Amino acid sequence: MSTVSRRCRVCRKSFEGEPWQHLCWDCWRREKDGGLEQRGYERGLTAGRAEARRAYLRGLAEGRVKEAAAHPATPPIADDLIRDPLWLVHPDHQPPERSGLANRVTATLLTLRESVRRASMKREDGKP
Numbered sequence: 001m002s003t004v005s006r007r008c009r010v011c012r013k014s015f016e017g018e019p020w021q022h023l024c025w026d027c028w029r030r031e032k033d034g035g036l037e038q039r040g041y042e043r044g045l046t047a048g049r050a051e052a053r054r055a056y057l058r059g060l061a062e063g064r065v066k067e068a069a070a071h072p073a074t075p076p077i078a079d080d081l082i083r084d085p086l087w088l089v090h091p092d093h094q095p096p097e098r099s100g101l102a103n104r105v106t107a108t109l110l111t112l113r114e115s116v117r118r119a120s121m122k123r124e125d126g127k128p
């Protein structure tokens with residue numbers, strides 16, 4: 001192929017080149033390097049964002065594990081799970097021979113109900 005006299009689209013200088021060439025060597029080189037630089041920058045940016053996202057998710061997971069360890073979950077006990085047995089075992093509903101047992105179980109259930117209520121209030125406050 002024969003070279004022809006061309007005018008660079010960027011710097012407007014004349015140069016000898018192929019008919020399909022639109023840039024002088026210097027401008028072509030600058031543009032190519034700039035493109036490489038831009039692609040490198042974009043690759044770095046993408047990698048940086050991916051690393052930041054991984055670090056964020058790692059931190060989130062670690063935070064949740066620490067939070068769970070600091071506040072062991074006490075499964076909430078529904079009020080009726082204590083109220084119904086209380087009604088069943090209450091000493092007033094038992095024959096005299098079971099009075100001792102009925103008193104002990106009732107006292108235990110009342111203590112349990114109180115601690116469940118306190119735990120429930122702490123959960124609502126968001127305090128440990």
Ligand SMILES: [Zn+2]
Nearest residue numbers: 008011024027
């Ligand atoms: Zn040029």
